[in-house]
Amino acid sequence: MSDSHQSIPPSPPWQFPALDIETNPHDYSDVDSGFGASIARTENSYSVTTGSGIHPYVYENGRRYHIYREGVYILPNDVEEIERLDHFHGIFLALLDGKLYIAPLGQGGHRMRRVLDIGTGTGAWAIEMAEEFPDARVIGNDLSRIQPPWAPKNCEFEIDDVESDWTYPENHFDFIHLRSLSGCFKDWDMVLRRCYVHTAPGGYIEFQDYDGHLKSGSGAIPDGAVTRYWGLVSDAASSTGRTFQVASTIEGRLKAAGFIDITVRKEMWPMGPWPKDGRMKEIGRLGKMGLRSAFCAFASALLTRVLGWDKAQVEKLCQEALEEVNGGAGKFYVTAYYVCGRKPS
Ligand SMILES: C[S@@+](CC[C@H](N)C(=O)[O-])C[C@H]1O[C@@H](n2cnc3c(N)ncnc32)[C@H](O)[C@@H]1O
Numbered sequence: 001m002s003d004s005h006q007s008i009p010p011s012p013p014w015q016f017p018a019l020d021i022e023t024n025p026h027d028y029s030d031v032d033s034g035f036g037a038s039i040a041r042t043e044n045s046y047s048v049t050t051g052s053g054i055h056p057y058v059y060e061n062g063r064r065y066h067i068y069r070e071g072v073y074i075l076p077n078d079v080e081e082i083e084r085l086d087h088f089h090g091i092f093l094a095l096l097d098g099k100l101y102i103a104p105l106g107q108g109g110h111r112m113r114r115v116l117d118i119g120t121g122t123g124a125w126a127i128e129m130a131e132e133f134p135d136a137r138v139i140g141n142d143l144s145r146i147q148p149p150w151a152p153k154n155c156e157f158e159i160d161d162v163e164s165d166w167t168y169p170e171n172h173f174d175f176i177h178l179r180s181l182s183g184c185f186k187d188w189d190m191v192l193r194r195c196y197v198h199t200a201p202g203g204y205i206e207f208q209d210y211d212g213h214l215k216s217g218s219g220a221i222p223d224g225a226v227t228r229y230w231g232l233v234s235d236a237a238s239s240t241g242r243t244f245q246v247a248s249t250i251e252g253r254l255k256a257a258g259f260i261d262i263t264v265r266k267e268m269w270p271m272g273p274w275p276k277d278g279r280m281k282e283i284g285r286l287g288k289m290g291l292r293s294a295f296c297a298f299a300s301a302l303l304t305r306v307l308g309w310d311k312a313q314v315e316k317l318c319q320e321a322l323e324e325v326n327g328g329a330g331k332f333y334v335t336a337y338y339v340c341g342r343k344p345s
Helices: 079-095 124-132 188-198 225-239 247-257 278-289 291-306 311-326
Strands: 045-048 057-060 063-066 114-118 137-142 155-159 173-179 199-210 260-270 332-342
Touching: 057 291, 063 291, 079 124, 079 260, 079 278, 079 291, 079 332, 114 124, 114 188, 124 137, 124 155, 124 173, 173 188, 188 199, 188 247, 199 247, 225 291, 225 311, 247 260, 247 332, 260 278, 278 291, 291 311
Parallel strands: 114 137, 114 173, 137 155, 173 199
Antiparallel strands: 045 057, 057 063, 199 332, 260 332
């Protein structure tokens, strides 16, 4: 038998075709996207406009923000914030023992055909609702396109500003959900009145959020970095007309909008594993894990845009607040509110 072995010369490793290399040092700077479409704004911020599938965003102090209705919403929408929102989604659920809502959906003849999730964020809640109610059509709307492309068929996302006029039909939704939206709207009564108009008779609304009041499991709140942090951030938000102190007002606002059968459930949201109870300790652990990115997300734009701080000052304050929590001082918590109501039939 002859030796038919032939040696195959190795092919060179696969590479992308060569791109021209930018030699101008300016084009590596922070104020030019390199897509030839950026607009320099201020010393600290710039925007990237569309082109080749790149979504338009504003970048500021190392964080990414929405550009549609730019400046209206004060938190970032970058990967770090997406991870924080998904983490907080887990905490909202853990406090309800895994449930997505407290409203008596689908009971007593109530049908679930159309659901609206206002300010859906990453769409995690909307996606899970669509899975739980496969016959319902779930719409999640938001200023930012940060939802995944793999949502179930009965879940869709829209880029929209709910403070602008709504195009949805009246008496339409069987359930409207608003979660973690304190600090988003100037006029909550207007938003809730609209929710009322667009809820189907007999349909439900549900608000979920933690209140903007820091409390301590050991009584008095220590006069330290966390208190200072929250005072500055909270006052800065209020000065823009979009206060974080919303949750405790929602029961009254829903009644004023016309909703009936209001149910309020309050849960402790510990910011550390300080409670002795096993379940609460676990939730506190989750609460603590989310704090690093939460502190920075809430403070970054508010303290730079409103108070004129620089990035280093903001990071220092966030670090001090984080160290105080990590040191176990304070036994901090906030109160999570789950409030639902029904539109009369
Ligand atoms: C803190 S996130 C909460 C996201 C989601 N509801 C959750 O619980 O994970 C607030 C979201 O509201 C959106 N938002 C703020 N103002 C809005 C507006 N006027 N219209 C629509 N969405 C808005 C933001 O873009 C952001 O994604």
